[in-house]
Amino acid sequence: MAGANARLSREAELMTTARTECASARQRGLPAEEAATASGRWLVEWLAPAKPDEGPRETLPDARVTKLGEALAPHSAARNVSWFFLVDESPEVDSFSVPAGTVLVTRGLLQLTPSDAQLAGALAHEMAHVTLRHQLENLAQLEELACQVRRYGELTSADAASRGEKPSMPDSLSTAMADGSLMKNNASTLTMAFGKKRQASAAQELDADAAAARTLHAAGFDVADFIALLPKFAATTTPLLDVSKRVEALQAVRASLPPLKPSAPAKPAAPVKKPKR
Ligand SMILES: [Zn+2]
Structure with a gap:
């Protein structure tokens, strides 16, 4: 059917136009105000009761977490981030960060990390997501996706109108959505935008782990403690990434780092023999 083929190739052409036009939305990135707005919105969502009959989540600053986070902060690659550390009194094991620099860990995670060296690993990982602008990157991708869908709809409608046809849902749109070609690489973006987590x-994740390892090492913590924490996350970790892959990648980063400085706060002070007088 030559007519159907011509129509599909015209639609593909319009889709390419929509993609090209919308690419600039992502390249521009998101302005600081949007980062602040997204941060506020996500924190409000986090605090919302999980079930209608429950109260809001109890989330407060915590001395141990703040002290550790502040020890890590100067060693992160952050530019102009006002770090703020919070503990959510939930027993589930979870951590979360928003672009403005608030890092949140649950009581469940604290119970899993009795040693500061392991807790530092979890904090450094969340801080790395902020420093590497992952949330903003995903938000910009989502904007690009919304732009693509909108522009494509506009272009195909205008195209149909120019032929004197009634605008209709293009055949290729449902196909493109079904096979993911319209939303290439956007699956995680959608999860991030619409999922509770x-x-x-x-x-x-791997980039955040590598950045966290460098921060931990610079702050005097042995990356091995962070690596030891990861299998404990196995049940809660993202299904996109196997824990063994994270461990393997982190071991490679650790092997590339210079020896820890002896002043490392992560290690208990070596017992010193009292000099005999
Ligand atoms: Zn992460």
Whole structure:
């Protein structure tokens, strides 16, 4: 059917136009105000009761977490981030961060990390998502996706009108949505936007781990403690990424780091023999 083929190739052409026009939305990135707005919105969503009959989540600053976070902060690659550390009194094991620099860990996670060295690993990982602008990257991708869908609809409608036809749902739109070609690489973006848990992509997780390892090491913590924490996350970790892959990647980063400085706060002070007088 030559007519159907011509129509599909015209639609593909319009889709390419929509993609090209919308690419600039992502390249521009998001202005600081949007980062602040998104941060506020996500924190409000986090605090909302999980079930209608429950009260809001209890989330407060915590001395141990703040002290550790502040020890890590100067060693992160952050630019102009006002770090703020909070503990959510939930027993589930979870952590979360927003672009403005608020890092949230649950009581469940604190119970899983009795040693500061392991807790520092969890904090450094969340801080790395902020520093690497992962949430903003995903938001910009989502904007790009929304732009693509909107522009494509406009272009195909105008095209139909120019032929004197009634605008209709293009055949290729449902196909493109079904096979994912319209939303290439956007699966994690959608999860992040619409899921209760805003998951990062597998690549972002690995990047955050590597950045966290460098921060931990610079702050005097042995990355091995962070690596030891990861299997404990196995049940809660993102299904996009196997824990063994994270462990393997982190071991490679750790092997590339210079030896820890002896002043490392992560290690208990070595017992010193009292000099005999
Ligand atoms: Zn993460």
